[in-house]
Amino acid sequence: MLLSVRNVYAGYDESMILKGVSIDVPEKKAVALLGRNGVGKTTLLNTILGLVGTNSGTIEFAGDSIERMPSDRRARMGIGYVPQGRDIFPGLTVWENLNVSLRVAGAKGAEAESRLQSVYELFPVLKDMLKRKGGVLSGGQQQQLAIGRALLLKPKILILDEPTEGIQPSIIDQIEDAIYAIRKKGEMSVILVEQYIDFARNACDSFYILERGSVVQKGDISLLDDDMVAKYLTV
Numbered sequence: 001m002l003l004s005v006r007n008v009y010a011g012y013d014e015s016m017i018l019k020g021v022s023i024d025v026p027e028k029k030a031v032a033l034l035g036r037n038g039v040g041k042t043t044l045l046n047t048i049l050g051l052v053g054t055n056s057g058t059i060e061f062a063g064d065s066i067e068r069m070p071s072d073r074r075a076r077m078g079i080g081y082v083p084q085g086r087d088i089f090p091g092l093t094v095w096e097n098l099n100v101s102l103r104v105a106g107a108k109g110a111e112a113e114s115r116l117q118s119v120y121e122l123f124p125v126l127k128d129m130l131k132r133k134g135g136v137l138s139g140g141q142q143q144q145l146a147i148g149r150a151l152l153l154k155p156k157i158l159i160l161d162e163p164t165e166g167i168q169p170s171i172i173d174q175i176e177d178a179i180y181a182i183r184k185k186g187e188m189s190v191i192l193v194e195q196y197i198d199f200a201r202n203a204c205d206s207f208y209i210l211e212r213g214s215v216v217q218k219g220d221i222s223l224l225d226d227d228m229v230a231k232y233l234t235v
């Protein structure tokens, strides 16, 4: 396993949100994290990222226990994150946004060029808009830029929190294709938090459903049936 969350309890001050959550993310596989609003999906991501502390339980990543590590160290170990909402610098151009990641990664010359080319292959629109300010892009283009920036860091795992939220269908297809391509290339694992079930079905290998801070269903993505969707996911 690349990432193993074991029996984690975590939350905020008074309220325990995660109550004994365990999930496994295999190398180079994409895992969907599903559940209605407020069940604890973002809290689980934040626990993996180190933005929320654990009360008990363990988190192993690439063979190391990380549950006590600061979040910047987890990021350097290869945990990449695209938060909900588009995390880009609106006042910088597309190129400058991408270049920030290249600098953080310390990627130069041919290495930088090859990382950029793989991002342009996934999201050709970014190459056409290098001189535009991030803030003037459409929501979908900003989401592509945010994912592109995370990919330039070459994480071992890419964590995406609701990438389709508020994005038009044609761009959703492009983002779905991109996750599919990332998976096919076999360069990294993915955790995808998603409300849009068809997207998760197409993009992921396996799934976990959370309810009130606990995993209530899990399995191969082919096992995610309409009864489960009705019981745990439709509003």
Ligand SMILES: Nc1ncnc2c1ncn2[C@@H]1O[C@H](COP(=O)(O)OP(=O)(O)OP(=O)(O)O)[C@@H](O)[C@H]1O
Pocket: 012, 015, 017, 035, 036, 037, 038, 039, 040, 041, 042, 043, 044
């Ligand atoms: N910073 C915080 N302080 C206190 N409580 C919080 C905080 N963030 C989230 N919560 C609470 O934790 C619970 C789980 O929220 P969380 O955001 O993890 O759920 P979610 O499944 O990601 O839902 P959504 O899809 O709405 O983001 C909610 O009851 C929420 O109110």
